[in-house]
Amino acid sequence: MGRSMLDLWVGIFVVAGMAALVILAFKVGNMSSMGSSETYEISANFDNIGGLKPRAPIKSAGVVVGRVTSIEFNNERFTAKVKMAVEKNFKFPKDTTASILTSGLLGEQYIGLEGGGDDQMLKAGDSIRLTQSAVVLEKLISQFLFDKAAEGGDAKKK
Amino acid sequence: MPHRTLPSIRRIGANAIDVVLRLGFAARFIGLTLAHSGTSFARPRLIIRELYYTGVLSLIIILVSGLFVGMVLGLQGYQTLTTYGSESALGVLVALSLVRELGPVVSALLFASRAGSAMTAEIGLMKATEQLSAMEMMAVDPIARVVAPRFWAGVISMPLLAAMFSAMGIFGGYVIGVVLIGVDEGSFWSQMQGAVDVREDIVNGVIKSFVFGVAVTWIALFEGYDAPPTAEGVSGATTRTVVTSSLAILGLDFILTSFMFRGM
Numbered sequence: 001m002g003r004s005m006l007d008l009w010v011g012i013f014v015v016a017g018m019a020a021l022v023i024l025a026f027k028v029g030n031m032s033s034m035g036s037s038e039t040y041e042i043s044a045n046f047d048n049i050g051g052l053k054p055r056a057p058i059k060s061a062g063v064v065v066g067r068v069t070s071i072e073f074n075n076e077r078f079t080a081k082v083k084m085a086v087e088k089n090f091k092f093p094k095d096t097t098a099s100i101l102t103s104g105l106l107g108e109q110y111i112g113l114e115g116g117g118d119d120q121m122l123k124a125g126d127s128i129r130l131t132q133s134a135v136v137l138e139k140l141i142s143q144f145l146f147d148k149a150a151e152g153g154d155a156k157k158k
Numbered sequence: 159m160p161h162r163t164l165p166s167i168r169r170i171g172a173n174a175i176d177v178v179l180r181l182g183f184a185a186r187f188i189g190l191t192l193a194h195s196g197t198s199f200a201r202p203r204l205i206i207r208e209l210y211y212t213g214v215l216s217l218i219i220i221l222v223s224g225l226f227v228g229m230v231l232g233l234q235g236y237q238t239l240t241t242y243g244s245e246s247a248l249g250v251l252v253a254l255s256l257v258r259e260l261g262p263v264v265s266a267l268l269f270a271s272r273a274g275s276a277m278t279a280e281i282g283l284m285k286a287t288e289q290l291s292a293m294e295m296m297a298v299d300p301i302a303r304v305v306a307p308r309f310w311a312g313v314i315s316m317p318l319l320a321a322m323f324s325a326m327g328i329f330g331g332y333v334i335g336v337v338l339i340g341v342d343e344g345s346f347w348s349q350m351q352g353a354v355d356v357r358e359d360i361v362n363g364v365i366k367s368f369v370f371g372v373a374v375t376w377i378a379l380f381e382g383y384d385a386p387p388t389a390e391g392v393s394g395a396t397t398r399t400v401v402t403s404s405l406a407i408l409g410l411d412f413i414l415t416s417f418m419f420r421g422m
Contacts, residue, residue, distance in 0.1 A: 006206065006207060007206060009210055009214045010206050010209045010210050010213070010214060012214075013209065013210075013214045013217060013315070013318065014209075014318065016217075016318075017213075017315075017317070017318025017321055017322055018318070020318070020321035020322040020324070020325040020326075021317075021318075021321045021360075021364070023325050024257065024321060024328075024360050025356050025360055027347070027351075028253050028257065028324075028325075028328060028350055028351065028354050028360070029355065029356040029360050030351045030354065030355065055355060055358070057352070
């Protein structure tokens with residue numbers, strides 16, 4: 001095999017390998033959607049985060065606007081402190097509500113932001129006051145059973 | 159009956175010493191290889207030649223097996239996911255298992271048996287036919303001329319091959335899942351993109367395949383260089399290359415995985 005053929009094949013090989021890496025990064029990974037765009041960090045305290053995990057998406061009106069960066073336990077208030085990075089070009093008013101929602105019945109959990117009417121915007125390091133915890137299935141069922149039992153008791157009295 | 163047990167105990171001791179000696183030589187060998195790498199980078203033509211023999215000639219086996227592994231993942235994943243009614247997560251399953259595990263591991267196993275064994279046989283035969291000694295006679299360091307270019311060729315081509323394996327596998331999963339079975343194409347790709355993180359998953363996979371590349375080429379070159387200069391010696395060394403590097407890949411994979419993906 002000649003020298004130039006060898007070079008050609010090795011060149012093709014290296015280019016194909018690089019192309020495979022680029023395909024993996026852009027088509028398979030989320031490089032294009034959440035790349036190096038600048039973000040600012042805000043936090044929120046939740047009574048219960050359910051199954052929320054770091055890197056979970058933050059959506060507003062269904063559009064991904066950021067990601068959860070870290071989840072810590074706040075030992076003073078016995079709540080979960082969730083830090084999130086929101087993209088710089090999205091601004092939210094101070095009285096934004098953050099709630100933990102689930103996509104689909106068994107899907108992943110994400111944080112939904114719902115803007116309020118305040119004319120002041122959240123800045124980096126701010127904390128969201130209005131939060132709504134994740135729905136815990138056990139609590140929901142026990143409350144339902146409790147209500148049913150109470151109803152049954154009322155019916156007997158009458 | 160001390161006359162019967164004594165030799166076997168003696169053999170255990172001799173084997174243990176042999177293992178330690180070989181480990182020491184292997185460590186010295188990789189040190190020498192790295193020290194002589196400068197000269198082989200000064201002559202990139204040598205590395206390009208070896209890239210052809212290790213990388214380009216492994217392409218077919220890597221691409222074809224990647225495609226089939228991906229297609230099997232598509233079929234099996236669909237079977238399992240459809241019992242939970244979440245077949246739209248098929249893309250996530252195929253992509254994550256390929257990028258994190260199967261891509262680096264299976265391509266490294268194939269690389270060890272395709273390219274690693276060839277390296278060992280080549281260098282072992284060079285030694286058996288005294289080509290290496292002849293080089294030394296001509297004041298050419300065989301480590302700089304023969305070993306270092308092969309080492310770097312293996313280290314460079316392994317991550318590229320693993321990336322191609324994963325990409326091909328995801329394409330295979332796409333063909334089976336979306337084209338043949340009819341999983342929704344939009345959710346196949348969008349759920350995949352939502353779940354696969356570039357730094358967490360893809361970069362870690364590349365790191366894995368890089369480590370496997372170092373391990374496989376190191377073992378292959380060392381076994382070849384250390385082979386007894388006989389026909390039997392070379393064949394034994396070739397077998398040992400495949401066995402040792404396969405075990406090393408799986409063991410290293412466990413260690414790397416436990417560091418990279420715990421918790422999450």
